[in-house]
Amino acid sequence: MLLSWISGLGAGMALLHLLQKLLFPYFWKDFWFLLKVIRCGIRIELYRRKGELVTVLDKFLSQAQKQPRKPFIVYEGDIYTYEDVDRRSSRVARAFLNHSALEKGDTVALLMSNEPDFVHVWFGLAKLGCVVAFLNSNIRSTSLLHCIRSCEPRALVVGADLLEAVEEILPSLPEGISVWAVKDSVPRGVISLKEKLSTASDKPVPRSHHAAWNLKTPSLYIFTSGTTGLPKAAVITQLQALKGAAGLWAFGCTSDDIIYITLPLYHSSGAILGIGGCIELGATCVLKKKFSASQFWNDCKKYNVTVFQYIGEICRYLCKQPKLFFTFDLIKYDFQKDEPIRNEQGWCSHVKKGEPGLLISRVNEKNPFFGYVGNKKHTEKKLLRDVFKKGDVYFNTGDLMVQDHENFLYFYDRIGDTFRWKGENIATTEVADIIGMLDFIQESNVYGVAVPDCEGKIGMASITLKPNKSLDLEKVYEQVVTFLPAYACPRFLRIQGKMETTGTFKLKKFQLVQEGFSPLKISDPLYFMDNLKKTYVPLTKELYDQIMLGEIKL
Numbered sequence: 001m002l003l004s005w006i007s008g009l010g011a012g013m014a015l016l017h018l019l020q021k022l023l024f025p026y027f028w029k030d031f032w033f034l035l036k037v038i039r040c041g042i043r044i045e046l047y048r049r050k051g052e053l054v055t056v057l058d059k060f061l062s063q064a065q066k067q068p069r070k071p072f073i074v075y076e077g078d079i080y081t082y083e084d085v086d087r088r089s090s091r092v093a094r095a096f097l098n099h100s101a102l103e104k105g106d107t108v109a110l111l112m113s114n115e116p117d118f119v120h121v122w123f124g125l126a127k128l129g130c131v132v133a134f135l136n137s138n139i140r141s142t143s144l145l146h147c148i149r150s151c152e153p154r155a156l157v158v159g160a161d162l163l164e165a166v167e168e169i170l171p172s173l174p175e176g177i178s179v180w181a182v183k184d185s186v187p188r189g190v191i192s193l194k195e196k197l198s199t200a201s202d203k204p205v206p207r208s209h210h211a212a213w214n215l216k217t218p219s220l221y222i223f224t225s226g227t228t229g230l231p232k233a234a235v236i237t238q239l240q241a242l243k244g245a246a247g248l249w250a251f252g253c254t255s256d257d258i259i260y261i262t263l264p265l266y267h268s269s270g271a272i273l274g275i276g277g278c279i280e281l282g283a284t285c286v287l288k289k290k291f292s293a294s295q296f297w298n299d300c301k302k303y304n305v306t307v308f309q310y311i312g313e314i315c316r317y318l319c320k321q322p323k324l325f326f327t328f329d330l331i332k333y334d335f336q337k338d339e340p341i342r343n344e345q346g347w348c349s350h351v352k353k354g355e356p357g358l359l360i361s362r363v364n365e366k367n368p369f370f371g372y373v374g375n376k377k378h379t380e381k382k383l384l385r386d387v388f389k390k391g392d393v394y395f396n397t398g399d400l401m402v403q404d405h406e407n408f409l410y411f412y413d414r415i416g417d418t419f420r421w422k423g424e425n426i427a428t429t430e431v432a433d434i435i436g437m438l439d440f441i442q443e444s445n446v447y448g449v450a451v452p453d454c455e456g457k458i459g460m461a462s463i464t465l466k467p468n469k470s471l472d473l474e475k476v477y478e479q480v481v482t483f484l485p486a487y488a489c490p491r492f493l494r495i496q497g498k499m500e501t502t503g504t505f506k507l508k509k510f511q512l513v514q515e516g517f518s519p520l521k522i523s524d525p526l527y528f529m530d531n532l533k534k535t536y537v538p539l540t541k542e543l544y545d546q547i548m549l550g551e552i553k554l
Contacts, residue, residue, distance in 0.1 A: 254281060
């Protein structure tokens with residue numbers, strides 16, 4: 001009797017295991033991940049109840065005390081231990097204490113490439129309790145000036161290799177901003193931070209300078225193009241930075257891992273998930289100035305890399321079960337009207353699995369949205385109200401996603417006046433404004449078009465000319481490469497006789513996107529950006545075929 005009972009129990013367990021494998025293949029992975037998320041949440045709540053507001057900086061200082069000799073950053077063969085970074089960042093803090101009027105809570109803008117001094121300056125300013133605004137190192141001229149003005153910094157710190165970009169806008173900077181360069185020889189009006197560091201002490205800065213009184217206070221400003229207009233500074237609180245830094249730990253990384261970071265540190269992925277994630281683990285990171293496919297595997301072998309960060313159009317792993325904590329919904333979206341679809345009662349509805357939908361997330365007390373710096377209308381534009389019921393509020397991510405039958409999410413497209421190329425969100429209005437500055441351009445309509453075997457969409461501009469004006473392709477080329485980052489320059493031009501507009505006089509894009517850049521479908525003149533000739537050249541059928549076959553690098 002007992003034997004048959006045991007065998008029956010065993011058969012039942014085997015059947016349950018089989019059903020679990022078939023119906024919920026990722027159950028245990030999700031379960032253990034969920035436990036880690038709960039642990040992280042409990043730990044933060046305990047800190048809060050004890051009055052111990054621990055920040056990412058506090059965790060770094062703790063690691064520097066526990067394992068001072070352990071390599072923290074490996075950069076171009078040089079090793080920077082946790083103690084090295086602690087001391088160097090303290091020197092940065094001391095230099096500003098001695099030679100500036102910066103106070104706790106002030107904002108400082110940071111324009112630097114991926115290098116150890118990016119982290120040294122970031123942590124040094126954090127030790128003074130400053131909010132650090134990361135500026136995209138690719139932007140120039142009007143966009144750069146806009147970003148600096150919008151975050152209202154007391155100071156701007158610039159890397160040696162980017163000083164020229166700041167010199168161009170130096171006369172236009174708002175009054176009261178001191179400019180510091182990590183360079184010995186600097187032009188008039190710029191302070192040499194490198195010179196000040198040579199005499200600064202590396203004595204620890206008292207914790208009172210940076211102690212957080214609330215985890216909802218700003219820690220960083222990180223710029224995003226959003227879905228319309230120029231870049232906007234998103235507020236990253238101390239709590240958000242803590243949660244982001246726990247990402248690598250939540251996905252199973254340990255202090256023994258060596259993390260390879262090629263993503264730009266001005267992105268939250270590189271700075272918070274990457275550098276912050278290494279701090280959470282007490283791990284080592286190999287920092288690269290930028291990604292190099294030819295050096296990737298050699299670096300992995302050379303530095304014994306065990307983990308690398310990836311950002312691309314196939315989104316990071318997300319399953320429905322852990323959204324118990326990070327809830328999201330995919331709703332139906334009208335691609336032509338460029339807005340969520342609402343039924344007769346005014347409510348939004350969910351898409352079916354396998355269909356693209358707008359990714360939104362519920363905003364409430366447990367899942368707040370801290371918005372953007374400055375104009376409140378930018379924050380309000382990111383919110384959808386009365387989505388499923390009266391009074392509810394959702395954050396609009398601006399991403400169209402597809403959820404498959406195993407609950408994995410995949411990136412599909414960006415909405416609004418943006419598209420994504422080479423991992424960057426590109427604001428079409430910003431590009432159109434730059435092209436529109438040319439005296440022979442009447443109107444410019446910028447959008448992204450798909451290219452076979454390429455992630456995201458590449459930039460294309462449809463333009464009309466002013467009466468009695470002729471097209472100067474060399475000037476168009478010079479304009480875009482001077483004022484736009486390389487990834488934002490439109491690679492294709494289309495010359496139209498007139499622009500189609502909507503009933504509200506907004507330029508139509510949907511049909512243009514569908515038509516793409518094929519000279520077989522389009523009778524309008526088409527041009528392709530030629531970086532060797534430094535101009536736009538006619539897009540012939542032969543050139544088009546080369547692009548479609550991947551013979552030309554985009």
